[in-house]
Amino acid sequence: MRVFSLRLRLVLVILPPLLLLSVLLGLWRLNAAERTSEELFDRSLLAAALAVSRDVAISGGDALLPSTRGFISDAGSGEIFYHVTGPGGIYVTGYAYPPRPETQTQTGEPAYFHADYRGEPMRVLRMAETHTIGNLTGETIVTVWQRVSDRRAFARELALRAAVLIAGLMLALALVIWFGVQIGLRPLDDLQEAIRKRSPDDLGRIRRPVPKEVAGIVSTLNRLFGQVKDSIDAHQAFISDAAHQLRNPASALLALAESLPGVKDPAERETRQRDLIHAARRSARLADQLLSLERLRYDTAGKQTVFDLNEIIDEACRTLAPVVLSRDIGFGFERALQALPVLGDPVLMGEALTNLVENALHHGGPGMTRITVSTALQDGQVLLTVQDDGIGIPPDQADTAFRRFSQLRNGEGTGLGLAIVEQVARRHGGTAGLLAVERGTVLRLVLPVHAAPGA
Incomplete structure (x- = not known):
């Protein structure tokens, strides 16, 4: 699977939403430009109609003022056409055959509509006012119109300007993101260089100041260094x-x-x-x-199976019995009446019992006469107990006894037996401990009982 650089990932995460937003903004700006163009051109038409109506009233229909003609010829980047009829519908001035609405408009209010004029779509304003021209007084109708294409060209120009501005901003933003991310990631490059220069034996903490976004990674790395060193x-x-x-x-x-x-x-x-x-x-x-x-220390992926502890201990006791009895020491196994299901490795559990019995033989002394192994179920926990009546291990040295190759008060070394027992107990989610008794030694493993699904 291809892995992209962090800078490219950030650019790909940031830019696409901005591009989508810019497209939506461009569409909105185009629609706004069309509305703006429509509003501006309609106002131009109204201004042109009022100017024509004024000049007709002033001149009595003879002529338009030069200023009005200049305004009409090029108003809002588009030519305006006009037509005026006086009282009784007589022609006064302007272009012939003006566009007419498909439906009758209300008298006295300016009316906007669309129509064709000489094969082109037009935006038309028709306005009626009462004027006196010569000796006639009546309704004067002023019609002004303009090409729709001029309006659309103006709207496109507005939208194009906005699009150019948005594109420039997006390009500038992309450059800022690309180089800004590089500058922002510079502390990580410095951290990488510092780690690269370390020797393989240097597992000390990383004390270089880093941004808070990567402080968790550095903290985890420091913890890993500490675990590896330990x-x-x-x-x-x-x-x-x-x-x-x-x-x-x-x-x-x-x-x-x-x-x-x-x-x-x-x-x-x-x-x-x-x-x-x-x-x-x-x-x-x-x-x-x-x-x-x-x-036990490094093989954490050992096989896990459910077994009856009674069966494993019984088999191990049968194997150990000849060794114990050959030293003229009594040996017995007190088995629990019910099954003791345990989840773990039965081989390791047999090894743990072997070490417990060997420990009793080693530290029991010449006066030891019996070793007893027992299993029981108590308060939802499985108990494996090995008891002897020898000299035993002093209770105040219980912690020392479970450390490998440690020395007890009597000068004897504990070897590895009890250290292995403790590791086996941990592997099975339990504990191993030394119980205080008046005579001899009692070593006990406490293991969780395995409950079947639905039990």
Whole structure:
């Protein structure tokens, strides 16, 4: 799709309505010119008729004054014809065979009408007055007429002058708009040049003064710069933390792998192999958690489906049970009696439960004897709870526990497990929190229940 420049857009938006207005104004001016021409020429006819009537009365019908003849010959840019009859209808002066009205006019009042004279349309004024000519006293009829074409030519001249004036104004206005818009957009050109000169690492706020019409764009751009900067800072911090956390498992793996060939004792060699496998599993688990956390942070278009939380948690508990029971720790799942429909990603929800259970195993301590997973529906919300009876996490460090790679009071790191749990809860429109209990730890996810349409 073709994109026009902003200046051309403004010109196209402003000029067409003005052109339409100028056309309407021109039509109105033409009509007004015709009315003006008609009124002026009718007054000229009346003036000519009165002048002829005066001269006839003064001279007794003998002749017209020179001034009257000059006026009649060229009045209002058009020749005026005249005809005068005295009492009894006798011819007095003027042109022969004047135009006559189709209908009888009232005596004593000037009457205007249109008629043809020698094949041309004429505008005619017929006026009757009482005069004494010689020894006769009676009605004197004065008829004056003028070509309609003269009137129309005069009206066209008036309209043409107005059209030339309107066209000149429109041309001047178009030039003013074209160059005025360019001058008005100059601050945007300066802003563009300032942004172009910025380095890729400069994400600071734009502080250049701009017109209020684009202040909203600059404000939005500044907000975007701030969000990008925060995202880059968080990403760099995450990479730094991940590199630091992966260094220790990698070093342990390398040390175990290098020492393994030199071990001759079978029992010692078997112990080293188990330690190597354990370290490899921890490294793989940490790498999986890093990938999961990144996917939660940036993959906002993950699949959304409606699933029963009971089924997902039941399947995840069956997978986790052998790991928990192998450490001689009781493990149970208290399932809600009703279905718990949730809109989201069932894989992520299973990952969240895995992290909750692993967190309990990691921080529960040697005295922990049981881990219980439960689901429930309370006040229109779905609850997923993982409780253990171990040492747990101190309640005053609840906020710290959900930050990645943070250190708790007992000196142990939280890793990524609870950070992933919190991100999963947010992805599903819920929250994750630590509940205060006398012994052990209770971690709970609160999720919105999915209501079917029409429910």
